[in-house]
Amino acid sequence: MITAASPQPRDYISYSAVRTFQGCPLRYRFRYLDGLSEEVVSASLVFGSAIHAAVEFFSMRQLSGEPCPTRDELLEVYQDAWKQEREAEICFGKNETVDSLHSLADRMLRTFLTSDLAKPRGRIIGVEEELRGELTPDLPDLLGRVDLLLETDDAVVVQDFKTSRSAWAETQADEQSEQLLLYGDLVRKLMPGKQIRLEFVVLTKTKSPKIQLLEACFDESKLDRTKLVFQNVWSAIQAGHFYPAPSPMQCGGCGYRSHCDAWRGNPT
């Protein structure tokens, strides 16, 4: 049984924390309040982080005016990031191995390096940049990390890098724009007078990887709705509404299964 652990309230909220709560409030509690480590982590999560690390390294090199890294250098960054996770804790999918994923990373990074997106269409002003600011007065600050911030003559581009099993449909950028909208809302207060553009760079984890650049619309009404969702989730968190939300999609790869099984209610 989970014993009464001291909650660790934070003075900010993050998009991923809110999404975690929406997916399973008990998982939120285990991760963000009880500070429990997950027993397993999915290989795709580790893989995505390692690819991110390589792309971050690439962009930072560009910003610093250093020569573009080679594929081997990017692979080295990828492998270093991978090694930071202990293999025993990584849960691989069907037909996945460390080697098959490294080979996939090689193909994806090669695709990225030879694409137009390796040449930014503006000045880089932020790489993996941490943003913090107010969304609404009754919420704690939003803390986020933007993959890439570019400045063009007329706009600031907020770019999010995604790895995906398959190519995105045109409509998917708008469907998944909530996080970018929130970050865009913070960025426009930082750089008033500039138009804000929201972009996804999608790199597919396919045999022949593809890279896509998809723009999401800055939809003010969707932004307001997202803020409203955050306010309601925050109210539920403050009220201590933590309960398991079983789902075949989520429970299989959840790293808190034994904690969840042992849970017998919130401490009073």
Place this chain on the structure above:
Amino acid sequence: MPAKLTVGLSRKVGEPNYGSRGASVNLEVELDSALITDPFVVQDRVRKLYTLARRGIEEELGIESPATESPRLSTSHAGSANGREPTTLTSSQQRAIFAIARRSRLDPNHLVQSRYRLDRVEDLSIRQASELIDALKHGQTELRS
């Protein structure tokens, strides 16, 4: 029976000639005893009271609060009322300036002082940092350390 929540905060700032000024605030509020069972709610109340106390002290001592209403980047030190652009450079711009200056054997703070009449790299705006990075990349800086 209601419970009481008390927080206290004091702060001292240095003055010329080894002097100092101080201010302290103590706040006491009543809390519904039903809320005591939820440590998260209590922590949240405590945090809000400390924020209130901190603001009162900063106002009394004439200190600019680091907590602003506008968003800030991780390394930014908030907007200023001194006519400068509202946001300081990003952490990645800062790292880039130091990296390029190190390669070029330049003193970045010296460059900032001579080009922008600012004290440190950290005081640059996003635009100034972009401009300086471009200049550094193209070797358009003449000051060596």
